[in-house]
Amino acid sequence: xxxxxxxxxxxxxxxxxxxxxxxxxxxxxxxxxxxxxxxxxxxxxxxxxxxxxxxxxxxxxxxxxxxxxxxxxxxxxxxxxxxxxxxxxxxxxxxxxxxxxxxxxxxxxxxxxxxxxxxxxxxxxxxxxxxxxxxxxxxxxxxxxxxxxxxxxxxxxxxxxxxxxxxxxxxxxxxxxxxxxxxxxxxxxxxxxxxxxxxxxxxxxxxxxxxxxxxxxxxxxxxxxxxxxxxxxxxxxxxxxxxxxxxxxxxxxxxxxxxxxxxxxxxxxxxxxxxxxxxxxxxxxxxxxxx
Amino acid sequence: xxxxxxxxxxxxxxxxxxxxxxxxxxxxxxxxxxxxxxxxxxxxxxxxxxxxxxxxxxxxxxxxxxxxxxxxxxxxxxxxxxxxxxxxxxxxxxxxxxxxxxxxxxxxxxxxxxxxxxx
Numbered sequence: 001x002x003x004x005x006x007x008x009x010x011x012x013x014x015x016x017x018x019x020x021x022x023x024x025x026x027x028x029x030x031x032x033x034x035x036x037x038x039x040x041x042x043x044x045x046x047x048x049x050x051x052x053x054x055x056x057x058x059x060x061x062x063x064x065x066x067x068x069x070x071x072x073x074x075x076x077x078x079x080x081x082x083x084x085x086x087x088x089x090x091x092x093x094x095x096x097x098x099x100x101x102x103x104x105x106x107x108x109x110x111x112x113x114x115x116x117x118x119x120x121x122x123x124x125x126x127x128x129x130x131x132x133x134x135x136x137x138x139x140x141x142x143x144x145x146x147x148x149x150x151x152x153x154x155x156x157x158x159x160x161x162x163x164x165x166x167x168x169x170x171x172x173x174x175x176x177x178x179x180x181x182x183x184x185x186x187x188x189x190x191x192x193x194x195x196x197x198x199x200x201x202x203x204x205x206x207x208x209x210x211x212x213x214x215x216x217x218x219x220x221x222x223x224x225x226x227x228x229x230x231x232x233x234x235x236x237x238x239x240x241x242x243x244x245x246x247x248x249x250x251x252x253x254x255x256x257x258x259x260x261x262x263x264x265x266x267x268x269x270x271x272x273x274x275x276x277x278x279x280x281x282x283x284x285x286x287x288x289x290x291x
Numbered sequence: 292x293x294x295x296x297x298x299x300x301x302x303x304x305x306x307x308x309x310x311x312x313x314x315x316x317x318x319x320x321x322x323x324x325x326x327x328x329x330x331x332x333x334x335x336x337x338x339x340x341x342x343x344x345x346x347x348x349x350x351x352x353x354x355x356x357x358x359x360x361x362x363x364x365x366x367x368x369x370x371x372x373x374x375x376x377x378x379x380x381x382x383x384x385x386x387x388x389x390x391x392x393x394x395x396x397x398x399x400x401x402x403x404x405x406x407x408x409x410x
Binding site for chain 2: 103107110111113114116117118119120121122123124125130131132133135136137138139140141144146147152155156158159160161163165166167169170174190195198199209210220221223224225229243244247248251
């Protein structure tokens with residue numbers, strides 16, 4: 001196979017790996033954007049590569065080439081894709097699409113449990129609970145147990161944190177990242193990182209609102225140590241919110257918005273995008289080339 | 292950013308404003324605190340909803356009502372989420388919770404961090 005074919009995907013993958021380190025220099029909001037965009041571009045680059053392999057491989061079959069009217073000379077013998085490779089690529093692509101669609105369906109089904117939520121809903125559950133429900137109307141669900149345990153200031157922190165999720169549409173980033181990971185399981189750690197960073201983003205927003213990082217850190221610790229909060233490990237496997245890391249991040253001073261970090265993120269995303277465009281251009285060029 | 296907002300999200304923001312305030316707020320004051328170009332009537336509607344739910348109290352101040360947060364009086368939501376909130380159900384696990392719990396070892400680590408800070 002020619003190296004040029006895999007180059008865009010490699011570029012996107014390198015950009016993605018670079019994005020992994022963005023959270024160390026940028027604020028959570030910047031990092032969430034950079035990571036999500038890079039993940040989407042990586043998936044796009046791989047999908048276009050597979051499509052191209054499929055087209056190239058299948059074009060080797062005279063019957064397909066004649067049917068579509070492709071000139072057999074295009075890339076003839078150069079790309080090295082055989083019909084077997086073409087079928088393989090198509091199969092992988094189909095599996096990726098199938099898994100992504102399945103994931104989106106399961107997210108929709110889970111979300112429909114909370115369709116009735118409108119604004120602030122207090123529920124009678126023994127466990128201290130608070131979570132945002134995206135959508136329209138959407139809102140925030142809190143349990144009576146949470147309200148009863150927390151003081152007024154702490155309640156403001158919790159509500160501000162959940163408001164940030166709604167306000168900045170965090171569920172979109174998390175779900176896009178998880179859909180990418182469903183299609184391409186190698187991306188799972190990136191999806192978890194995105195989920196964790198949306199929690200950090202919401203923590204930072206809450207700290208700004210109440211004017212105290214310490215209060216947010218204290219509230220997180222308080223809630224995490226409430227009775228009824230001990231969770232077995234397997235139950236948290238899906239979540240990306242590491243309480244200890246969030247606590248420690250809030251204990252250190254806020255990161256000032258750094259221009260170089262934003263520039264770096266945009267640079268990384270642009271490089272990945274260039275990769276995808278190059279790949280898509282190849283694909284269009286190939287498919288569009290008829291006799 | 293704040294031009295178009297879902298009604299539910301708006302309600303949670305208004306409640307946050309009431310919780311943060313140290314005195315009862317009139318709709319105009321809530322509108323000011325919301326850093327957005329909402330209609331006065333929208334804020335009135337939202338405050339009315341919060342009052343209906345028992346999440347806010349109100350008292351006449353001049354010709355308008357002033358609202359304050361009422362945490363202990365809040366009505367419990369209807370049972371429509373009962374199934375989803377059942378701890379055996381998977382639905383809850385898919386929502387990103389404020390804090391989703393620690394195992395025993397992590398709790399010890401967190402306590403140690405808090406101790407270290409105090410000393």
